[in-house]
Amino acid sequence: MxxxxxxxxxxxxxxxxxxxxxxxxxxxxxxxDLFVDTSIVAGLRRCYISDAQLRDSxxxxxxxxxxxxxxxxPDPGSVMAGDFAELVAAFAVAALKLPSDLIMPKKWQxxxxxxxxxxxxxxxxxxxxxxxxxxxxxEIHCAEVKSKATAxxxxxxxxxxxxxxxxxxxxLAKTLVWLRERSFHQDLGTTTTEILQRFIDLTEYEPIDxxxxxxxxxxxxxxxxxxxxxxxxxxxxxxxxxxxIDDLKAVYEDVYQAVLEAWDQ
Numbered sequence: 436m437x438x439x440x441x442x443x444x445x446x447x448x449x450x451x452x453x454x455x456x457x458x459x460x461x462x463x464x465x466x467x468d469l470f471v472d473t474s475i476v477a478g479l480r481r482c483y484i485s486d487a488q489l490r491d492s493x494x495x496x497x498x499x500x501x502x503x504x505x506x507x508x509p510d511p512g513s514v515m516a517g518d519f520a521e522l523v524a525a526f527a528v529a530a531l532k533l534p535s536d537l538i539m540p541k542k543w544q545x546x547x548x549x550x551x552x553x554x555x556x557x558x559x560x561x562x563x564x565x566x567x568x569x570x571x572x573x574e575i576h577c578a579e580v581k582s583k584a585t586a587x588x589x590x591x592x593x594x595x596x597x598x599x600x601x602x603x604x605x606x607l608a609k610t611l612v613w614l615r616e617r618s619f620h621q622d623l624g625t626t627t628t629e630i631l632q633r634f635i636d637l638t639e640y641e642p643i644d645x646x647x648x649x650x651x652x653x654x655x656x657x658x659x660x661x662x663x664x665x666x667x668x669x670x671x672x673x674x675x676x677x678x679x680i681d682d683l684k685a686v687y688e689d690v691y692q693a694v695l696e697a698w699d700q
Contacts (some may be wrong), residue, residue, distance in 0.1 A: 436529045436537050436560075438485075438624050441478035445469070447530040457669030458662075461527060461678045462655075466686050470523075471693045479522055479690065480697040482543045483507040485624065489698060500698035508691055509549055517552055518543065519687035520582035520652035523678060525558045528576055528648065535562055537576070540614050540626040555610035556602050558648075561630060569633045569640045577607045578648035578676075583657055584684040592665040592677065595649035599673055603647050611635050647673035654683040 436443065449469050451462040463469065470476070484492070484507050492503050509515040522543075529537045537560040542553040558578040564570060579599035581591035615631040617623065633640050649670050653661050658679045669675045680686055 436526075436539055439478035439481050441474050441526070443526070443530040443533055445472065445475070446526055447533055450527060450530060452531070457665070457667070458675035458677055460662075461676060463523075463678060463680045466680045467682060467689065470686060470690045473697075475526075476690065476693045476697045478526075480504060480694045482522060482541050483694075484544060485541075488544075501695045504695050504698070507544075507546075507549055508694055511688055511691075514550060514552055515691055516582045516584050516684070516687055517580070519690060520650070521553075521557050521578075521580045523652050523680070524578050524580045524648070524650040524676070525560065527676075527678060528558070528560060528578065532562065532576075535564070537562055538566060538625050538630060540623055540631075542614075544623075545617055545621070555613055556607050558650075559607070559610060559614075561626075561634060563630065563633075566625075567627060567629050567633075571641045573633070573641065574644040574646065575607075575634055576646045576648065577602045578650050580650045580652065582652045582683070583661065584654050584687070586657060590661065590664050591653065592649070592651045592661050592675070595651045596666065596670045596673075596675065599647050599649040599670070603672060607645075607647075608635075648676055649673055650676045650678065652678045652680065652683070655679045655681045 449464045451464060453460045484504065489500060489503060493500060509518055525539060539560045546553050556577050557580045560576040562574040564572050579595050579602055581595040583591040611631055611634055615628060615635060618628040618631060658677065662677060
């Protein structure tokens with residue numbers, strides 16, 4: 436996460452965390468200001484296009500930074516809501532894992548179509564204290580993320596739990612192989628081919644711990660009803676996290692507008 440140049444402590448300080456027998460409840464304080472913080476917005480933009488990629492594209496095309504960034508980020512709607520929820524989940528997990536510095540593949544940079552979600556597992560983060568060398572302390576965190584910004588009959592907590600099961604039963608393994616193949620042709624930053632191989636080839640390296648997260652990013656006004664409708668045993672096979680954000684729809688639309696302007700070179 437270091438390459439995103441985001442002060443994760445700012446995010447950590449904004450998270451109110453309460454743990455129950457069924458789930459971890461995370462309340463984001465001042466989200467409308469937090470996520471449009473200059474460093475955080477720039478970090479979100481780097482999840483779609485790195486500084487180097489943006490400089491090269493500007494030099495090659497002569498097109499403005501804002502126009503180039505617009506070709507990478509989603510339009511307002513369900514995909515934008517889903518992308519924002521994934522990024523919130525990624526930043527929240529990383530902030531709560533401080534002082535560990537997680538390594539995260541920027542899957543959003545690998546989209547073939549900006550109007551669709553990135554393929555495979557939603558968020559993958561590696562905890563690797565001796566990177567790039569393997570150790571017995573290495574861990575992998577895999578999150579399935581759902582969002583709910585407006586009222587509907589869908590239970591996004593249940594959907595997150597259900598689809599996280601797909602990560603546990605094979606999707607994560609397929610995603611790691613896909614990322615390794617992409618790394619042969621594209622610079623994935625700190626997520627090197629060597630690191631990906633370490634988490635793929637579990638017969639050659641030390642065993643790793645895996646944590647599967649089911650994350651629901653929900654508008655604060657809808658959280659109580661969502662929690663009331665969720666399974667009574669939570670997510671026994673993994674970790675269930677419910678993140679509440681006031682005025683979620685307005686927040687993510689404002690954030691992506693700020694992302695368009697997140698270039699001051």
